[in-house]
Amino acid sequence: MSVADAYPPPRVLKIINPIFRALLRSPLGGVAPAHLVVLKFTGRKTGRTYLKVTGWHHVDGEWLVFSPAGWPWNFEGGAPAEVIRGRSRQRFSGTLVSDPKLVAPRLNKAIAQAGDRNIGLKVTPGHTITPDDVRATRRKLIVLASAS
Numbered sequence: 001m002s003v004a005d006a007y008p009p010p011r012v013l014k015i016i017n018p019i020f021r022a023l024l025r026s027p028l029g030g031v032a033p034a035h036l037v038v039l040k041f042t043g044r045k046t047g048r049t050y051l052k053v054t055g056w057h058h059v060d061g062e063w064l065v066f067s068p069a070g071w072p073w074n075f076e077g078g079a080p081a082e083v084i085r086g087r088s089r090q091r092f093s094g095t096l097v098s099d100p101k102l103v104a105p106r107l108n109k110a111i112a113q114a115g116d117r118n119i120g121l122k123v124t125p126g127h128t129i130t131p132d133d134v135r136a137t138r139r140k141l142i143v144l145a146s147a148s
Contacts, residue, residue, distance in 0.1 A: 039084075042079070062143055064110055066119055076098075081094040093147050097143055102141070
């Protein structure tokens with residue numbers, strides 16, 4: 001397989017996510033890897049506030065978040081979000097992009113800039129992500145635009 005998921009196992013995430021969530025929300029947030037942030041948003045069905053540790057990537061003037069999880073569906077049709085890193089808090093409007101044909105080119109660019117592991121994937125060198133790869137790895141995309 002040319003593309004595989006490289007996220008840590010769920011048991012590991014249960015341990016490291018609370019640590020990173022606390023670190024990234026503290027004044028020491030700047031010591032965490034530069035691509036990691038806390039994304040704060042409200043569940044569209046539950047109304048519950050979520051704080052998700054995630055990577056974000058600046059590609060072609062857009063802030064992008066890729067995830068295989070279910071929570072990106074909260075951004076279907078657009079939703080407000082806050083990106084937290086240390087003392088910095090930025091407001092955005094997030095929009096879900098689930099069409100693999102639209103996700104694949106942005107994913108390729110993000111991998112070229114940040115590396116496959118920082119996107120949570122393992123990609124064979126020289127391989128170009130296809131829409132089938134996006135489907136197989138269940139990658140969804142949230143595009144974050146500055147809220148005015």
